[in-house]
Amino acid sequence: MTEATMGRRERKKARTRQAIADAALQLFLERGFDEVTVKDVAEAADVSMSGLFKHFPTKESLVFDQEDDVRAGIVSAVQDRPEGAPVLQVLRDWLLRYTCQKADDPRAAAFVDLIAGAPALSDHARRMWLRYEQELAEAIHQAEPDGPGASIAARAVARFVLDSAQPRQPHDPGADLDAAFTLLANGWPAPEMRAAQHDRPQNLVSGASLSPPTRPPGLRERKKAQTRQAITRAALDLFIARGYDDVGVREIADAADTSIATLFTYFPDGKASLVFPGNRTDHIAALVHAVHHRTAGQTILRAVHDHMAERGPFAADLNPDELRALDLARATPELSDYALRSWSAARDALTTAITREAALPHDDLSARLLARYLLQIPDLANSITGDARRTLDVITDLLERGWPAGLTSTPRLEGTTEH
Incomplete structure (x- = not known):
């Protein structure tokens, strides 16, 4: 109006x-x-x-006073597109107009810095885009013939398209969007399968692990693990009984029969980390290791897929506490935010690993985008009702072959493994 x-x-x-x-x-x-x-x-x-x-x-x-205009505009771009117009093309064109309009605002750079510097704004922005995601996913799903995993793939496409619209400092909006939509349309071309061995760092060409062999934990390590487990279990019991927001850290320490100081020694990131115990540095190192030391003939995508398949919501042998933690995270926005940040913390390291393995220029946009998309798969699995492993499989196929080709029975890329 x-x-x-x-x-x-x-x-x-x-x-x-x-x-x-x-x-x-x-x-x-x-x-x-x-x-x-x-x-x-x-x-x-x-x-x-x-x-x-x-x-x-x-x-x-x-800060975000034009939310409804953005949502209505991007959904209408799909629903009202000219007959025969490719969905990804109309979305790319709409986003280019949107980002260029934002870039013309002299306060645009300061606005991006404002959001990046305030965790509350970053979380609000994420939740704002997630509200658009489901509606956009439904429009995308309706735009293409149905098929196995189509709704999951449409949700992933919506997530990755909206990722391109979020406030950040693009060096060239057109180039960034072209790279994003080329990856979404065509899939990852797996340049790592064509990279010559001499193009890779010499200490990374072997599939063998460079880590020293692990030894059984000693008494000290076992006692520390028991303390961590007791704290985590006490936290989960209280969170589930009374709700995450209504439980304080002191209550958890009392229930675990430990001190506040001890609790923060084991969980320095605060209350949210009690639900997802683990060291982020170790998590990042393991993910990068999976890329650098993948098996012969395995693509980066499949290496990350197989690494994720053994962890988080995708693992087949989750214990009762892990299942309770996942259910709690789905119902608690703060925990969902924390889980996504934990995976996203690996973005720069994963981008570097992909770039090196594929012998790409250090500023290659496709490697950065692939890392961003891969690290959002656990959060997408948390957002989509159903089998988390199925979500991982469908989105990996999407990133391998593009959309909507990833929904067909087209053979996988050379060098990938079947699951």
Whole structure:
């Protein structure tokens, strides 16, 4: 609805909303998101607190005041596309217009930095895009013939397309989008299968592990493992009985018969890490190792697939505590955010490993995109109801052959393994 077709009441509401959003953004850019209160924004916009909350239910929503326009625009791009127009092409064109429009705003760079510097904004942005994801996935699913795994693949395509729309500092929006949509349309070309051995670092050409052989844990290590397990189990029992938000760390320490200091020694990342115990550094090293030391003839995609298949929601032999933790994470946004951040922490290291294995230039966009997409698979499995392993398989096929070819019975890329 344009201002010309609005009634007087609607025009006044739109101007008030815009004034609040402009005042908020100006304050956030000047002082930082965490240093500005909602009351500060209301005073700067000359509105009451109740008036502000009629337009913006949360402080975070003040930063993203065009959410509905984005959602409606990108979904309509698929639903209202010209007959015969490829879905990925219309989405790419819509996103290029959207990102170029954002880039023309002189405050765009500062806006991106604002979001990156405030975890609350980053989490809000992620949840905002996830709300669009399901609706966009349904539109994409309806646009192509149905097939095995089609709904899962459509959800992944929606996630990866929306990933391109999230605020960041692209060096060239057109180049970034071209790389993203080429990967989505055609799949990963597996340049690592063609890279000559001499193009790879000499200490990485062997499939053998360079890690020293592991030894059985000693008494000290076993006692530490028992303490960790007791803390985790106590936390899960309390979270499930009363809800994650209603349990404090001190209560968990008391239930595990340990001190607060001991609890934080084992879990320095705080309450969320109690549900997902493990060292991020070790997790990243294991993922990179899987890429560098994959078996002969195995692609990077299959190496990461096989590594993930033994972990998290994809493992076939999860114990009762692990199953409870996964159920809790699905029901708790803060835990879902933490799990995604834990996987995403490996992004730079995985990008470097892919780039080196495939003998690609250090700034290759496709390697960076593949790493981003792979590390979102566990979160997609958490978001999609059903078999997590099936989700892993379908999205790996999608990334191998592209969409919608990944839904067909086309033979896998040379060098991949069957599952």
